[in-house]
Amino acid sequence: MTDSPLTLLHHIGATDVPSDNGATFELRSPTNGSLVGHVARGSAVDVDRAVASARAAFTRWSNTPAPARGEVLFRAAALLTARKDAIAEVMAKEMGKRMEEARGDIQEAIDTMFYAGSEGRRLFGHTAPSELNDKMGFTLRRPIGVVGVITAWNFPVAVPSWKILPALVCGNTIVWKPAEEAPASGALFAQTLWDAGLPPGVLNVVHGFGEEVGAAIVAHPDTKVLTFTGSTPVGRGIAETGGRMLKRISLEMGGKNPVIVMPDADLGLAIDGVLWGAFGTAGQRCTATSRLIAVGDAHGRMIDELVVRAKAMRMGDPMDPATDVGPLVSEAQRGRVHGFVERAVADGAHLRCGGQLPSDAALRGGWFYPSTILDGVKRGSELAMSEVFGPVLAVIQASSFDEAIEIANEVPYGLSSSIYTRDVNQAMRAVHRLQSGITYVNAPTIGAEAHFPFGGTKDTGNGHREGGWAPYEFFTELKTVYFDYSGTLQRAQIDNRED
Ligand code: NAD
Secondary structure, eight states: OOOOOOOOEEEEEEEEEETOOOOHHHHEOTTOEEEEEEEEEEOOHHHHEEEEEEEHHHHHHSSSHHHHHHHHHHHHHHHHHHHHHHHHHHHHHOOOOOOOHHHHHHHHHHHHHHHHHHTTOOOOEEEESSSSTTTTEEEEEEEEEEEEEEOOOOSSTTHHHHHHHHHHHHHHHEEEETTTHHHHHHHHHHHHHHHOOOTTSSSSESSSOIIIIIIHHHHTTEEEEEEEESSSSHHHHHHHHHHHHHHHHEEOOOOOEEEEEESSHHHHHHHHHHHHHHHHHGGGGGGGGEEEEETOOOHHHHHHHHHHHHHOBBBOOOTTOOSOOOOOOOOHHHHHHHHHHHHHTTTEEEEEOOOEEEOOOGGTTTTTTOEEESSSTTTTTTHHHOEEEEEEEEEEEEESSHHHHHHHTTSSEEEEEEEESSSHHHHHHHHHHSSSSSESSSSSSSOTTTTSOOOOEEESSSSSBSTTTTHHHTEEEEEEEEEEOOOSOOOTTTTTTOO
């Protein structure tokens, strides 16, 4: 990638266009503040144009055979594979994800392209016998219309791919607002679909801010489906507005994910897992390990090594392979994370490492925050209950398996959870009792695979799942067909009854 700033326009219909009012905003690197690009700042007028374009494209796209829709995704997968490193560089630059993880983010989208593309040859319905002779019943999946997609910055390619690709294969058309903090890598992902032959108007992108573009997508009468990933308060607002308009809505929101470590666990494995889960992507994952619930003497046997290893993690440029932890996405986010740590210390938690803004001159130009461990965090305290979305691990002690499960479940969220133990009975009991959409055994809370459902319970979601086979239900309308080939009037519930 060259160092000259990018120009990002909306993509409406077949062309890249500026905002109707000409407005733009600056995209700056969280690593050093350098200018990454100028981005069109959309408004309700641009959303209106994009929705009109998506509506106009719907008839042709929805009538394209689903296997042919899937073939576009296969071609895009080849392009995305070829462009993976270049897009990863843009991602690292715009939102600070380490190169290795940025490549992983894009690989998730490639995997989803192959899965979703092949779903074009399935989109299964059901058949069932009729209660009458010479009659059958079956179901079909039909596209719904224009889907409004609103996404967060922390997975700028993978998360949009979980929504956009199944929606496309199902025959819908789309208006997407990428996150304002990371619009560039997402736009390059969309470009692979256009270059692979996605017809004009099927996927439209409008850049900009949540209250301007996002809110206009939500309130537009022609976006019949809304799919959102982001914070719980914003998701709640989208559900309120969209719910009043009877839209179909899928929400993927925050998490406060626990790892339970039992005394019988392989503690070396658990320490590796907790460090990766808590500090990978600088803790900016919805599935990040935010709480370590250490049972019995597991606490004393692992805490010192955890602290030593967290202290040794190297903050730095996400493009440098020696970096363990990149920057946080923005100054505001770093201030928010630091506020949680300061209040937890004031509340009596024991700061074991991190918790200070870096003084190193090389890091002063960016929004770095060190890997931070707070021990002795009280049950029910702010740090025990709230999503931080940064490299901060709250350590809570439990005296038994039952108490650990109770602690794990007492937060409002339910995205991911994990238990480390060698006891298979205990592991299976935890799988049943942990209130989360995803549970890992002997692995950290992060690491979803594209072909399994992803999503959470409680305040994390509203019951839908992305990934795997789950979203095809969400992005289609079910039609039931009764096919009577008897040539006579047959009356269900009447003509097959003698009594
Ligand atoms: P956010 O809710 O502030 O923003 C997410 C998106 O919503 C952005 O595109 C934003 O512009 C838009 N938005 C903001 N206000 C809006 C409004 N009033 N109307 C419509 N759209 C609006 O979230 P964030 O802080 O950028 O992202 C971090 C959050 O995302 C965390 O809570 C994290 O857990 C969550 N997340 C969840 C998942 C998941 O799959 N469960 C995945 C990634 C991130």
